[in-house]
Amino acid sequence: MAYYLSRGTLPKAQHTQLWSVDKKLRYEQHWSREGFSDIHSSMYHIYPPTEVKTVGEFVKAPLKATEEKPHRHHHFTTFKFPPKGNWISGRQPNSFNNDVAMYTVCPKENADFFYRNGQADEVMFVHRGSGVVETMFGRLEFHEGDYVTIPRGVMYQATFDLSEEVRLFVVESSGPVVVPTRYRNNHGQIEDWAPYSERDFRVPEWVEPKDERGEFPVLLKLQAGFQHFALAHHPFDVVGWDGYFYPWIFNIHDYMPKVGKIHLPPPTHLTFTGPGFVLCSFCPRLFDWHEGAVPIPYAHSNVDSDEVLYYVDGDFMSRRGIEIGSITLHPQGIPHGPQPGLTEKALGAKETNELAVMVDTFKPLNVAQAAMETDDPKYPYSWLEDA
Numbered sequence: 001m002a003y004y005l006s007r008g009t010l011p012k013a014q015h016t017q018l019w020s021v022d023k024k025l026r027y028e029q030h031w032s033r034e035g036f037s038d039i040h041s042s043m044y045h046i047y048p049p050t051e052v053k054t055v056g057e058f059v060k061a062p063l064k065a066t067e068e069k070p071h072r073h074h075h076f077t078t079f080k081f082p083p084k085g086n087w088i089s090g091r092q093p094n095s096f097n098n099d100v101a102m103y104t105v106c107p108k109e110n111a112d113f114f115y116r117n118g119q120a121d122e123v124m125f126v127h128r129g130s131g132v133v134e135t136m137f138g139r140l141e142f143h144e145g146d147y148v149t150i151p152r153g154v155m156y157q158a159t160f161d162l163s164e165e166v167r168l169f170v171v172e173s174s175g176p177v178v179v180p181t182r183y184r185n186n187h188g189q190i191e192d193w194a195p196y197s198e199r200d201f202r203v204p205e206w207v208e209p210k211d212e213r214g215e216f217p218v219l220l221k222l223q224a225g226f227q228h229f230a231l232a233h234h235p236f237d238v239v240g241w242d243g244y245f246y247p248w249i250f251n252i253h254d255y256m257p258k259v260g261k262i263h264l265p266p267p268t269h270l271t272f273t274g275p276g277f278v279l280c281s282f283c284p285r286l287f288d289w290h291e292g293a294v295p296i297p298y299a300h301s302n303v304d305s306d307e308v309l310y311y312v313d314g315d316f317m318s319r320r321g322i323e324i325g326s327i328t329l330h331p332q333g334i335p336h337g338p339q340p341g342l343t344e345k346a347l348g349a350k351e352t353n354e355l356a357v358m359v360d361t362f363k364p365l366n367v368a369q370a371a372m373e374t375d376d377p378k379y380p381y382s383w384l385e386d387a
């Protein structure tokens, strides 16, 4: 997030000595993006952050693309996946390329390890459920509709309230997930007309440092798999930090949709950007008011994008046969749009209650092998009159 935060105890000048009251030197860890040339934060630890107690096993887990290759539209009913594993081991891959990987998760249990994604930034969209993310930067409570955004490298633990069903849509990004440049003025402040403001972003709540020695298991996620290791101290031994690099949360219900006299295309719903993709939020809103308005989209060939839509709630008026938790994947090379009869049905509609998250990628996506378990092979034919 590009605004400055400061937590805990810091030295007066950056990169200078910080001592505890009992005369112990604190250890600085500097976080930076783009090789010390973009946003950064400075963090001070009780123990050196470099201290590793044991290097454990590496478990291979590369994403696997389906062998089934016909190039076609897909509809996955992800709620058919029963609860499985924890919020990491339970991730069901849906689609991926070199820029982004998308998963759905329905965790059955909580985990006791500390987790860090070493090679991807994570956005965890909380479709159902609630819980807390404890991180080196502090604590963030989350609930339905939250985009929990954790930059790579940040150690965290997520604990879910498992007395109710938890459903997540997770996006792993090859780079920072950010507020789009066009929503910012020259000073980085979010523009007055943007669909949200700084007030809508929830940031880490300060937690006192944990001074504990022992063996603390860490799971490090990499593109090729998982590296297990252990630290000799509690990873949340942070006495202070400041800067622009930290985890944050934005809730989809705080997104203020823009509407127009005639239909406005998806850039109107733009929420965040990452390298090679955009993330959009389709929220309940009033429809167009031109006397000849067609409230739902025209068939479109968005020729440079693969489109993934994750359906969260409400009635998605431009799609038939879609369920809550469905994902549609409309790849480049084939147009898509409303199914027969839906445009006529939508004429005169005043508003929509749809809620969905869209990820448009600028490079083709692979369909994950695991996703095919819930694929509807009839979906490509759903645009036929008699389908």
Ligand SMILES: [Fe+2]
Pocket (backbone or CB within 6 Å): 300, 307, 330, 336
């Ligand atoms: Fe589309």
